[in-house]
Amino acid sequence: MSNNREVAKLAGVSVATVSRALQKPELVSLKTRNKVLSAIKKLDYRPNLMAAKFRSGKxxxxxxxxxxxxxxxxxxxxxxxxxxxxxxxxxxxxxxxxxxxxxxxxxxxxxxxxxxxxxxxxxxxxxxxxxxxxxxxxxxxxxxxxxxxxxxxxxxxxDNRAAARAMTEHLLQLGHRRIAVIKGPKSSPLTRDRLAGYRDALEEAGIAFDESLLCPGDFTLHSGHKAAGVLIDLNERPTAIFCENDEMAIGAIQRIKQSGLRVPDDISVAGFDDIAFAPFSDPPLTTIAQPxxxxxxxxxxxxxxxxxxxxxxxxxxxxPFELVVRASTGPASIEETLQ
Amino acid sequence: MSNNREVAKLAGVSVATVSRALQKPELVSLKTRNKVLSAIKKLDYRPNLMAAKFRSGKxxxxxxxxxxxxxxxxxxxxxxxxxxxxxxxxxxxxxxxxxxxxxxxxxxxxxxxxxxxxxxxxxxxxxxxxxxxxxxxxxxxxxxxxxxxxxxxxxxxxDNRAAARAMTEHLLQLGHRRIAVIKGPKSSPLTRDRLAGYRDALEEAGIAFDESLLCPGDFTLHSGHKAAGVLIDLNERPTAIFCENDEMAIGAIQRIKQSGLRVPDDISVAGFDDIAFAPFSDPPLTTIAQPxxxxxxxxxxxxxxxxxxxxxxxxxxxxPFELVVRASTGPASIEETLQ
DNA sequence: CATAAAAATGTATCCGGATACATATAAGAT
DNA sequence: ATCTTATATGTATCCGGATACATTTTTATG
Missing domain, CATH: 3.40.50.2300 (Response regulator)
Incomplete structure (x- = not known):
């Protein structure tokens, strides 16, 4: 493998000129530059960038x-x-x-x-x-x-808090009063913030926060599936589930349908992220789009x-986030709303 | 930032010994090694791996x-x-x-x-x-x-050809005779091989290859959705669609359901890859699992x-691949089988 | 204890560009 | 033509580890 010096020698110039011809061509006369370039070509010279990086410390x-x-x-x-x-x-x-x-x-x-x-x-x-x-x-x-x-x-x-609040408000506007949350891992600030946004919306609507409606998850399809199973079996079943990501929402939707319940007629489901699969779930997923x-x-x-x-x-x-409303969320049934 | 030589100086040894103490400790006596290590600690020395890599050429x-x-x-x-x-x-x-x-x-x-x-x-x-x-x-x-x-x-x-053949055979065993394919980009050898496997299976079953059942795609959800739309509108609609990846299969399933047709009752759909979403599609996707x-x-x-x-x-x-049969593929309807 | 062999350590140099500084050449001003 | 600048090029050195080879120290053997 040829180097700096061989090129310099062949071109009849110094190594500094070779280096300059490549790094700061404007400092080298056209004639010299051409000599250097043709020597580089002839030798098939490629500067060793490891060397350059080492020297530069970057x-x-x-x-x-x-x-x-x-x-x-x-x-x-x-x-x-x-x-x-x-x-x-x-x-x-x-x-x-x-x-x-x-x-x-x-x-x-x-x-x-x-x-x-x-x-x-x-x-x-x-x-x-x-x-x-x-x-x-x-x-x-x-x-x-x-x-x-x-x-x-x-x-x-x-602004996870604001996004979660927007989603919760969307569900509240649809008449939902028992809104469950499938959370991410509990140590995550992301989960903490989204939960805060959820509580903000509840509070504003004058709805008491109910700990039993929170279910842990880990952002996987399976955890959403599993958590939905737990929520469905609650004495007072939620009418909507807000999942902290789309994967869990899709898992939850499957579990709900397996129970013979319908989405959104019996339970609305919302996600977070707007992944490529969100518009292709059945029903298409209401979610928060992130850039x-x-x-x-x-x-x-x-x-x-x-x-x-x-x-x-x-x-x-x-x-910025964007609330994307699709078909997985719908009005709470009349009885629910009147409760 | 401290280097080789500073460590050597502080430890009262040569740079070669420092280098050896780190690279080939067995060549350095315990006493010297300890001197070097404590000097390294005191100086908070970290070898510059860029330098080492540059020198080694790797x-x-x-x-x-x-x-x-x-x-x-x-x-x-x-x-x-x-x-x-x-x-x-x-x-x-x-x-x-x-x-x-x-x-x-x-x-x-x-x-x-x-x-x-x-x-x-x-x-x-x-x-x-x-x-x-x-x-x-x-x-x-x-x-x-x-x-x-x-x-x-x-x-x-x-062995894409064998895998596609296995999937096609699965569909043939279910009684399907008009099996469409949603392909990947046409320049891909992957598509070529999978198509070859599909043809192998058809030939073995004595079914004529029908070019009109092939539909191009690009491995995205949307392309599967679009291609399924074309296939549904054919005069002689296929009873099964083999998609060259799961994303397209999931897109196709949505399109089929949007037309009021059922999967697999009216059209069976198969995918390829067994992505995490495959078991969570509705119906869960029959596919080829790849490691x-x-x-x-x-x-x-x-x-x-x-x-x-x-x-x-x-x-x-x-x-190796594995044929994973789920609910998106089922028997062809009787009329179809008798045709 | 002498001597050979083995183990430990040191010295000097290399890797390949980048660049400060020195020098040389060309252009411009008077 | 002379002197000042600007432009172009060269020389020497540095970066920080790795290591061939030389040298010293230790251990083993007779």
Whole structure:
């Protein structure tokens, strides 16, 4: 493999000129530049970017910590990241962590060993751990989708509380009074915020909060299916179920139909995320649309700006949501409304 | 940031000893090793792996070219890759290419510039292009999922022809005679092979191949929905539709139900892939299960073996499939069977 | 205790671009 | 033609580990 010096020799110039001809062509005369370029061509020279990166101290890599790529929402987020990173000449090092803190910490350490310049974390956990204790130095990190609230790093999030409130209000307007919630993992701030939005709406409508209508889930189809089974068997069955993501909603719909009940006639079901399958469920799913790709591109953009020193104070970006009403939610039956 | 030499100085040893204490501890006496380790601790030294990689000429990165991550099958494949790469101390550079050859070629060039050691391509296209013309040097590449047949690189694939044949036979056994196919993009070998398997089964059953029962798609929910619309309106409507992936099958089922027809009573629908949503569609989808994660882990494993010189001849790995019969396929109606 | 063999450590150099600084050449002003 | 700038090019060095080879120390053997 040919290098700098061989090209210089063949072109009859110095290595500095070769380097300049490639990096800052305007500093090199046309004649010289052509000599260099033809030498490069003749030798089939390719600059060793590992060397360049090593010298510059910038790897050009961004570590992305994602609980699981096998999730349509995260997949779209990653897609958005990839596109933005590519535009900005950065690469994405994808790390599936299954939400495992040790694994997240391990990958975050790639920054310490100069294998990556920064980290995007899609979960509410600081993989740099105690290191941040002092809170002094800005961590090369952006927190997106599910964010920590006490963090000093840039974040990209949805106003989950407002979104959940909007969805709950939609259900209330349809006359529902017993609205169940299938939650995400209990440690998640995302779940906490969505639940807060749900309670906001209930309170405003003067409806008492009923703990028994909350059911835990883990964002998978199966957990939605299982949770719906529990809710159906309640003494006072809910007339609507608000699921914290679409997968659980689709699982819940199946379970409800298996019980011989109808959606939305007997029970309305709402989701969150608006994944590609949402309009194709039966009935099509009422949900909250999130700009998933934008989460990714914004996170990457913020991280690069941070790394390149264009950011002073950690911004907290809030992306917009949209209530998408489809056929899985409908009016509560008359008896219910009158209760 | 502290380096090699500072550690050496503080520990009162040479840089070579520091390096050895970390890389080959058995070559360093316990006493010296402890001195080095405590110096490392005191200085909070982290070896610059960019430097090490640069020197060794191995980046430890694998480029993964995927048409789109926002696809549940590919997402699982990538998940499998990530896990295997992590085990073997390699990193995955994820590249969403949208099946764009220029983009694929661009990313593949990362190998030339030493940013990556090898490439895993999940599509039937050689991103190293004409370079392979001579077919001399082994390309640092593994082709998985949708593979080229004339390639000299290792491949990981399913016996798509046998799988499609198995599915078609299943439909034939249920009495179907007019079996439509919603295909993938026409340039895909995957589509070609699955179609061949379909024809094998028809031929064996003595049923004439009918071109009008083939409908193009692009593996999306919408394309399945649209294609089903066309098939429903045929003069002689098919009694079963074999879709080349589950997304299209789910799209097709929705379209069929929208026409007031029932699945499987009026039309049976089968998919391919067995994505997480398959058992949750209504009715649950009959499909071909593929070991998606294994595609990923096997591809990574092969590529690393290739890069590290443990492979002589390019292996062609065939992974097993499984016919998963659920409720979306059922017996053809009597009239149909008697026709 | 001498000597050979093994183990431990050190010295010097390499990897391949990037670039500060020095030098040389060309263009412009008077 | 002379001197000042601007432009172009070259020289030398750095980045931070890895390691071939040299040297020193320790252990084993007769």
């Amino acid at each position: 790897s050009g890599n961004l570590v992305v910590l994602v609980p699981t790529v096998a999730n349509l929402f995260f997949a779209r987020v990653i897609s958005g990241m990839q596109e933005e990173a590519h535009k900005r000449s950065y690469s994405i090092l994808l790390c599936n962590t299954f939400g495992n803190p040790e694994m997240e910490e391990g990958y975050a350490k790639m920054v310490h060993t100069f294998q990556a310049d920064g980290v995007i974390q899609l979960r509410a956990y600081n993989p740099f751990g105690a290191e941040d204790a002092g809170g002094n130095a800005a961590l090369p990190m952006v927190n997106a989708c599910e964010v920590l609230d006490d963090t000093t790093v840039p974040t990209v999030a949805l 998933a790709e934008e989460f990714g591109s914004t996170a990457v953009s913020l991280l690069i700006d941070l790394l390149e020193g264009r950011i002073k104070k950690a911004p907290k970006v809030i992306l | 980046s430890g990165n694998l480029v993964v070219l995927v048409p789109t991550v926002a696809n549940l099958f590919f997402a699982r494949v990538i998940s499998g890759m990530q896990e295997e790469a992590h085990k073997r101390s390699y990193s995955i550079l994820l590249c969403n290419t949208f099946g764009n050859p220029e983009m694929e070629e661009g990313y593949a060039k990362m190998v030339h510039t030493f940013q990556a050691d090898g490439v895993i391509q999940l599509r039937a296209y050689n991103p190293f292009g004409a370079e392979d013309a001579g077919g001399n040097a082994a390309l640092p590449m593994v082709n998985a999922c949708e593979v080229l047949d004339d390639t000299t690189v290792p491949t990981v694939a399913l 998606a994660e294994e595609f990923g882990s096997t591809a990574v494993s092969l590529l690393i073996d290739l890069l590290e010189g443990r492979i002589k001849k390019a292996p062609k790995v065939i992974l």
